[in-house]
Amino acid sequence: MIGVARASDGKIILAPGAESVDAALNRRLAATLSQLGATGKASECHRIATFGNTAAQQVIAVGLGDAPRRNQRFSPDAVRRAAGVATRELAGTRHVAISLPTTDQGIRPTAEGALLGAYTYYRYRNASQADHRAAVETITIVSDDARTPEAKRALTRAQVVAEAVCKVRDLVNTPPSDLHPKEFAQFAAEQADQYNLDIEILDERQLKKGGYGGILGVGQGSINPPRLVRLQYRHPKAKKTIALVGKGITFDSGGLSLKPTASMDWMKSDMGGAAAVIVATTAIAQLKVPINVTAWAPLAENMPSGSAQRPSDVLTIFGGKTVEVLNTDAEGRLVLADALVRASEEQPDYIIDAATLTGAQLVALGTRTSGVMGNDDDLRKAITDAATTAGEQMWPMPLPPELRKSLDSQVADIANIGDSYGGMLVAGIFLQDFIGKRDGEPIPWAHLDIAGPAFNQGNPYGYTPKGGTGAAVATFVQLAEDLASA
Numbered sequence: 001m002i003g004v005a006r007a008s009d010g011k012i013i014l015a016p017g018a019e020s021v022d023a024a025l026n027r028r029l030a031a032t033l034s035q036l037g038a039t040g041k042a043s044e045c046h047r048i049a050t051f052g053n054t055a056a057q058q059v060i061a062v063g064l065g066d067a068p069r070r071n072q073r074f075s076p077d078a079v080r081r082a083a084g085v086a087t088r089e090l091a092g093t094r095h096v097a098i099s100l101p102t103t104d105q106g107i108r109p110t111a112e113g114a115l116l117g118a119y120t121y122y123r124y125r126n127a128s129q130a131d132h133r134a135a136v137e138t139i140t141i142v143s144d145d146a147r148t149p150e151a152k153r154a155l156t157r158a159q160v161v162a163e164a165v166c167k168v169r170d171l172v173n174t175p176p177s178d179l180h181p182k183e184f185a186q187f188a189a190e191q192a193d194q195y196n197l198d199i200e201i202l203d204e205r206q207l208k209k210g211g212y213g214g215i216l217g218v219g220q221g222s223i224n225p226p227r228l229v230r231l232q233y234r235h236p237k238a239k240k241t242i243a244l245v246g247k248g249i250t251f252d253s254g255g256l257s258l259k260p261t262a263s264m265d266w267m268k269s270d271m272g273g274a275a276a277v278i279v280a281t282t283a284i285a286q287l288k289v290p291i292n293v294t295a296w297a298p299l300a301e302n303m304p305s306g307s308a309q310r311p312s313d314v315l316t317i318f319g320g321k322t323v324e325v326l327n328t329d330a331e332g333r334l335v336l337a338d339a340l341v342r343a344s345e346e347q348p349d350y351i352i353d354a355a356t357l358t359g360a361q362l363v364a365l366g367t368r369t370s371g372v373m374g375n376d377d378d379l380r381k382a383i384t385d386a387a388t389t390a391g392e393q394m395w396p397m398p399l400p401p402e403l404r405k406s407l408d409s410q411v412a413d414i415a416n417i418g419d420s421y422g423g424m425l426v427a428g429i430f431l432q433d434f435i436g437k438r439d440g441e442p443i444p445w446a447h448l449d450i451a452g453p454a455f456n457q458g459n460p461y462g463y464t465p466k467g468g469t470g471a472a473v474a475t476f477v478q479l480a481e482d483l484a485s486a
C-alpha cells in the first residue's frame with residue numbers, strides 16, 4: 001500500500017514511501033493511477049495488479065488529500081486515515097505491507113490507522129460466515145526508521161491503544177441481551193485480573209445500602225439489576241490522580257418515557273462511555289504511565305415495566321441531593337450523579353466523564369465531533385489538544401450558568417430535564433451540580449458528550465467501521481500521558 005496526493009496544479013503525485021514500488025513498475029505508477037481516475041483526494045482508493053513485478057500481487061494506492069506545502073509534512077491524521085482505509089478495504093487479504101510518509105509523529109499514525117482499520121465484528125455470524133471478509137491478519141510497516149527505538153516504542157503504544165479501541169468497539173457491538181450490568185461488571189473484573197488492577201463492584205444490595213439512588217432508580221424497571229464498578233490503577237511515581245467516570249446504560253429504551261421505535265437499536269451503544277473509561281484504564285496500566293487513574297462505571301439497564309421509575313418520582317443521589325425525574329429517558333445524568341459524587345469523595349486532581357448523554361450533541365456538533373464541557377478551561381483545553389494528537393474530533397463547548405434555573409424543580413433540589421435549547425449544555429450543567437470540592441474549590445472537571453461519535457450509523461470511513469467506534473479511548477490514553485508529563 002502506498003499513498004498518493006493532489007499537487008497544487010491538481011495533478012496526482014506519489015507520496016514519500018512509494019519510490020521503490022514505482023521503480024519496480026517502470027515509474028508508471030502515477031500515470032497509471034491517473035488514468036484509472038485517481039486524483040489523490042483523501043480516502044480515495046485504487047488497486048493495480050503488479051503482474052509479478054513486485055513481491056506483492058497488487059498495489060493499493062490511497063489518497064492523502066492535498067500535498068503539503070514545501071518543507072511541510074503530511075498531517076498525522078491524513079496518514080492515520082489513509083492507513084485505515086487500506087486495511088479496511090483489504091479485508092479478506094492476509095498480509096498488507098504499508099509504505100506511507102512518516103509524519104512529525106513518526107510511524108505512529110501509520111501503525112494506529114492500520115491496526116484500527118483492520119477490525120471486523122463477526123461473533124454472531126453463523127450461516128453468513130462465508131460471506132464475511134476477515135480482517136487483515138499481518139501488517140508490515142515499511143520505513144527507514146523501522147529499527148529506531150522511537151519506532152519500536154511507537155509500535156508498542158499503537159498496538160496497546162488499538163487493542164483498547166477495538167475492545168470498546170466489541171463491547172458496544174455486543175447485543176444488550178448478552179451485556180447486562182452484571183456481565184459488563186464481569187468483563188471489568190476480568191480486565192482487573194489480567195492487568196493486576198484493584199476492582200470493587202457494588203451489586204444492587206450494596207447500592208441500596210450505600211444510598212445510590214440514581215443508579216437504583218434507573219435500574220429498577222429492569223430484571224437485570226444495576227452495578228457500580230470502581231477500577232483502580234496506581235503508579236508508584238504518580239504525582240496526579242485522575243477519576244474517569246463513564247455512563248454505562250447497557251440498553252436505553254427510555255424507560256416509561258419510551259423512545260420511538262426508529263433507531264432504538266442505536267441505544268445498545270449507551271454504555272460507550274463506561275467501556276471507554278474501563279478499557280482506557282487498562283491501556284494506561286499496560287503503558288505504565290506514571291499517573292493514578294480510577295475508573296468509575298455506573299451500570300444499569302433502562303427499561304419500562306411495572307417496577308420502573310415514573311416521571312415525577314424523586315430520587316436521592318449518593319450524598320443526599322434529591323432529583324425529580326421528569327423524564328425517565330434523561331437517565332444517564334442520574335447514574336452519573338451517583339458516580340460523580342462518589343468519585344469526588346476521593347478528592348482526585350481531575351474528574352473527567354464520558355457519556356453518550358444527549359441527542360442534542362448530534363444537533364450541535366454532528367455525528368463525529370464530541371462536545372467537551374467543564375468547570376476548568378485548562379483541563380478542557382488539555383482534552384481537546386489530546387484528542388487532536390490522538391486523531392479524535394472533540395470541540396470545546398460552554399456551560400452557561402443561566403441554564404441552571406431551567407433545571408429548578410417544584411419539589412426537589414433539581415429536576416433531570418430543563419431547557420431543550422442547548423440540551424447538551426443543560427445536561428452538562430446538571431452534572432456540574434454533583435462535582436465535589438477540594439480545598440474549598442470545585443474539583444477540576446470535564447464532561448465529554450460522545451453520543452454521536454461512540455457509534456457510527458453511517459458508512460465506514462478512514463479507520464472507523466460501522467457500529468461501535470471506540471470513541472474517547474485514544475484521547476484518554478493521550479491525556480494521561482500529557483498530564484503525567486506536565
Ligand code: BES
Binds near residue numbers: 417423451
Ligand atoms: N442515550 C440517550 C442520548 C443519545 C441519543 C445517545 C442519540 C446517542 C444517540 C440519552 O439517554 C437520552 O435519551 N437523552 C435524551 C435527554 C432528554 C430527554 C432531555 C435526549 O437527548 O433526547
Ligand code: MN
Binds near residue numbers: 328
Ligand atoms: Mn435516555
Ligand code: ZN
Binds near residue numbers: 329331
Ligand atoms: Zn441514555
